Amino acid sequence: MGKLIKLKTPIEEEEISKLRAGEEVLLEGLIFTARDQANKRLNEFIIAKKSLPVNLYRQVIYYCGPNFKGDKFGSCGPTTSSRMDDYLEPLLSVGVKGFIGKGNRSSLVRELLRKYRGVYFLTYAGCGAYLWQFVKSYRKVAFLDLGSEAIFQLEVCNFPLIVGIDTKGEDIYKRI
Amino acid sequence: MDIEKFVYELAVRANTILRRDVLNLINKAYLEERKIQPKKTLKVILDNALCAYKNRIALCQDTGLPLVFLECGKDVKVDYILIKRVSKALERAYRKEGFRASTVTPFNFYKPRFNPDIFHIEFTNRYGLRITIFPKGFGSENKSALKMFNPTVSQQEISEFIVDAVRRAGPSACPPFFIGVGIGGTADYALLLAKKALLERVDRDGRNEDITRWEKDLLKRINSLGIGPMGLGGNFTALCVKIKLYPTHIAGLPVGVNISCHSLRSATATIRI
Ligand code: SF4
Numbered sequence: 346m347g348k349l350i351k352l353k354t355p356i357e358e359e360e361i362s363k364l365r366a367g368e369e370v371l372l373e374g375l376i377f378t379a380r381d382q383a384n385k386r387l388n389e390f391i392i393a394k395k396s397l398p399v400n401l402y403r404q405v406i407y408y409c410g411p412n413f414k415g416d417k418f419g420s421c422g423p424t425t426s427s428r429m430d431d432y433l434e435p436l437l438s439v440g441v442k443g444f445i446g447k448g449n450r451s452s453l454v455r456e457l458l459r460k461y462r463g464v465y466f467l468t469y470a471g472c473g474a475y476l477w478q479f480v481k482s483y484r485k486v487a488f489l490d491l492g493s494e495a496i497f498q499l500e501v502c503n504f505p506l507i508v509g510i511d512t513k514g515e516d517i518y519k520r521i
Numbered sequence: 522m523d524i525e526k527f528v529y530e531l532a533v534r535a536n537t538i539l540r541r542d543v544l545n546l547i548n549k550a551y552l553e554e555r556k557i558q559p560k561k562t563l564k565v566i567l568d569n570a571l572c573a574y575k576n577r578i579a580l581c582q583d584t585g586l587p588l589v590f591l592e593c594g595k596d597v598k599v600d601y602i603l604i605k606r607v608s609k610a611l612e613r614a615y616r617k618e619g620f621r622a623s624t625v626t627p628f629n630f631y632k633p634r635f636n637p638d639i640f641h642i643e644f645t646n647r648y649g650l651r652i653t654i655f656p657k658g659f660g661s662e663n664k665s666a667l668k669m670f671n672p673t674v675s676q677q678e679i680s681e682f683i684v685d686a687v688r689r690a691g692p693s694a695c696p697p698f699f700i701g702v703g704i705g706g707t708a709d710y711a712l713l714l715a716k717k718a719l720l721e722r723v724d725r726d727g728r729n730e731d732i733t734r735w736e737k738d739l740l741k742r743i744n745s746l747g748i749g750p751m752g753l754g755g756n757f758t759a760l761c762v763k764i765k766l767y768p769t770h771i772a773g774l775p776v777g778v779n780i781s782c783h784s785l786r787s788a789t790a791t792i793r794i
Contacts, residue, residue, distance in 0.1 A: 367558075382630050412582050414619025420579035425660050425693040447660070448693020449752065469565045470660075470751055471695040471784040473582035474573035492633050493621050505565075507558075507753075518692055518752055 352506075355403035356442040361464055364508045366515040370466065372504040376405045376445065378497045380424050383488050384408075384432040391435040398487035399496060401441045405466075408446035410493040411483075412473070418483050420473030421499075423447040426465065430454050437461035445506060449518040459514035466506040467517070479504040524603070525610035527792050528652060532587060532614035535654045535788035536579045539570040542724040543699070543785045546760040550697060550750075559755030563697075566750070566783055577618075581784045584620035585656035587611050587635075590720065590789075591642045592651040597794060599650075604640060611654065612636045623659075641713065653720060653789040661698065661782040664690035667712055670774040679704070679776055680739055686778040687743050687759060692752020695782030698759040699723055700743065703777040705767035711777035718763035719781050720789070727763070736762040750783070 352360060354374030364370065377399060379387060384406075390397050408426050412419030426446030433444070434457050442463050447470035458465060469475060479501050486496040510516045544567075551563035573580040589607060593599050615622065615635035622633040645651070666686035670679065683702060690698065703714025726733045739762045749755035760783075769775060 410582060410621060410623075412579050412584065412619045412621050414578070414617075417619065419619045420573070420582040420584075422582050424583070425663075427693060447695065447751070449691055467751065469562065469569070470693075471581050471658075471782050472565050472569035474576065474578050474580055475565055475569035477576075477578060478572060490631055493623075494630070494633075507751075520747075520754075 354405050356405065358462065361442055362462060362512045364464055364511050366508050366511045366517045368508045370506040370508060372405070372506055373502050374500070376407045376499050376501055376504070377401065377486065378407045378409045378411060378499065380408050380410045380494050381428055382491050382494045383496050384429045384436075386488055388432045388435045391439055397439065399498075401436065401439055403440055403442050405443035405445060406436065406441055407499065408444065411497065412493070418480055419477060421477050421480060422473030423468050423470055426450055433457050437463050449516075450510065455510055455514040455516055458510050458512060462512040464508060464512060465510040467509040468504070468506050476504070522792060524792060524794060525606055525613070527790070528607050528610035528654070529614040531652060531654045531788045531790060532611055532620070533577070533618055535656055535786050536584050536618070536620055537573050537577050538788075539573070539580055540785065540787065542722045544570060545724045547697070547783065550757040550760060554755050554757060556749075556755040558753040559749045559751075559757065562750035562753055563757070579620055580786060581658060582621055583623060583658040583660065584615065585658045585786075586624060586637050586639060587615065588655040588657055589640045590653035590655065590717075591640060592645045592647075593642065594645055594648040594650060596648050597650045599642065607652070608636060608638050649791040649793045651789065651791045653787055655720060655787040658695075658782055658784065661690065661694040661780045664694045664780045665712065666778040667708060668776050669708060670776055672771060672774050674774055676735065680742065682776060683739055683762075683778055684742050684746070687780065688746055690780050692748060694780055695784065696748050696752065696759070697750050697757045697783050699781040699785045700739070700759050700762040701779040701781065702762065702764040703767070703779070704764060704774065705769040706775060707769070708775050710767065711775035712779060713777075714765040714767055715777040715779035718765045719779060719785060720787055721763055723761045723763065723785070732764050732766070736764055
């Protein structure tokens with residue numbers, strides 16, 4: 346704790362494997378929102394070997410269903426990650442490197458992140474207005490019929506994260 | 522004033538301006554916390570409130586199910602038309618202000634709507650129509666708990682049940698929490714009481730001294746769980762416990778627990794119509 350690590354997407358293998366649970370990170374680049382229904386659909390695509398509507402190789406998924414006032418982007422905090430635990434492996438298998446959300450996750454997630462060398466990040470839960478400040482622009486990407494649950498591409502700068510589970514499977518919440 | 526405009530403004534206030542009593546407790550925790558990461562998290566929660574207020578955007582992207590509580594005074598006539606107007610105004614506020622449509626029909630996740638039309642209506646001896654809009658997020662609502670105890674249960678056992686509900690809520694329900702507890706009534710009524718407890722001022726003690734003592738004791742036990750803001754530890758897993766009692770049957774003792782995340786949002790005001 347103390348130092349802030351800068352990280353960019355797409356994620357470099359070398360950068361991500363250096364991260365340790367509990368460290369604070371500022372993220373820059375593009376990230377992709379996907380919550381319950383979008384995770385389910387992405388899984389169905391991957392399992393059916395259909396090509397994905399978005400290339401997620403070395404990318405970061407943000408468990409988030411943001412607000413929009415007309416076209417204006419609004420509050421955008423994380424949702425509970427554990428609901429997406431069962432959808433993790435197919436996404437890791439197509440090269441997703443990071444997941445941003447809130448709360449603790451199952452031991453299976455720890456194992457999978459170690460196996461595929463991915464990271465689970467936390468961000469400030471219930472602070473969607475605060476996080477909104479770090480989103481520079483957005484673009485609609487896929488599954489637009491899902492409304493706020495669609496996939497949006499967000500361009501972020503200094504987006505604050507805490508490493509929840511690192512590539513060694515170390516978990517900040519293990520003590521709970 | 523036009524009731525639709527009135528409800529619209531209440532919905533905006535509830536979602537963008539954090540309650541003063543809630544803010545007071547978060548601020549107090551921020552000042553008292555010593556551990557760095559939990560302290561920083563509490564600071565971000567305060568910054569979040571400021572940012573939401575200044576930019577008129579939602580405090581949290583989960584703008585919840587907007588629950589409506591109506592307390593109808595003796596000069597107020599409530600009928601289907603009035604309820605529809607409240608409902609419409611709420612829907613319009615959510616749509617126009619960009620609050621998230623989080624309402625769906627079970628098993629049909631397409632085309633989420635804004636408002637599930639959940640009303641709680643009571644009649645009072647006062648004048649005017651007192652309206653409360655309570656946007657309830659589901660990260661914390663999902664952690665609600667109910668237990669039908671025997672009437673001979675000890676207070677100690679009830680305490681354990683409540684503390685356990687908070688433990689199971691864990692870091693994903695956005696701690697630090699506000700804990701509403703309803704004791705008595707029926708199964709459904711105990712949970713409603715628990716929810717209503719969260720609508721009372723959280724930075725002030727109630728009138729019943731025994732209950733206040735119990736609430737303080739529960740808070741201490743909950744805070745020794747060490748979950749803390751965002752699950753990062755420290756002294757503040759919850760910021761208050763509020764217990765409400767109600768008559769019940771001699772054969773039982775329902776206890777409902779309703780947990781609110783740190784983003785405890787509601788707005789109340791009275792309109793003369
Ligand atoms: S639990 Fe509360 S603060 Fe957390 S995401 Fe849901 S509504 Fe927002």
